Amino acid sequence: MTVNQKDLGAGLSFLCMAMVYGSIALRDLPIGSALNMGPGYFPIALCALLGIIGIYLTSRALRAGESVTLAGRFAWRPVIAVCLAIILFGTFIRELGLFLSVLGTAFICSLASRRVTRTGAFVLAVALAIICTAVFALGVRLPLPVIGTWFTG
Numbered sequence: 001m002t003v004n005q006k007d008l009g010a011g012l013s014f015l016c017m018a019m020v021y022g023s024i025a026l027r028d029l030p031i032g033s034a035l036n037m038g039p040g041y042f043p044i045a046l047c048a049l050l051g052i053i054g055i056y057l058t059s060r061a062l063r064a065g066e067s068v069t070l071a072g073r074f075a076w077r078p079v080i081a082v083c084l085a086i087i088l089f090g091t092f093i094r095e096l097g098l099f100l101s102v103l104g105t106a107f108i109c110s111l112a113s114r115r116v117t118r119t120g121a122f123v124l125a126v127a128l129a130i131i132c133t134a135v136f137a138l139g140v141r142l143p144l145p146v147i148g149t150w151f152t153g
Contacts, residue, residue, distance in 0.1 A: 011057030022047035
């Protein structure tokens with residue numbers, strides 16, 4: 001039996017995400033009904049669709065006749081860089097503020113690629129931090145501090 005590893009990985013990832021976020025939504029949010037939707041109705045519907053896509057991809061991957069081999073080793077650097085950046089952003093947004101959090105997140109994510117230089121990553125991070133601060137803090141007036149509590153006391 002041949003297995004399409006890319007579809008299998010994507011399908012199982014979608015199934016896991018649907019189960020985790022669906023169980024959180026079911027536990028914490030009232031669903032309501034189709035006529036009187038509660039705050040949990042839409043997340044549950046999205047998780048159901050994501051689960052259906054996951055089942056489809058997993059079954060397609062396990063179907064005989066298709067074969068995809070992954071050449072080389074798995075690239076851990078991008079996975080670790082992006083996950084670390086997301087965790088740091090969520091952890092330090094209040095303490096560092098929007099500008100520095102976006103700057104750090106963009107810089108760390110840029111380092112996921114071996115082709116990006118540190119100078120290029122820094123320039124990209126500064127530009128993205130300026131744009132995000134202008135759009136979200138000044139334009140939309142998102143209630144996040146531009147400069148965090150570590151610098152303002």
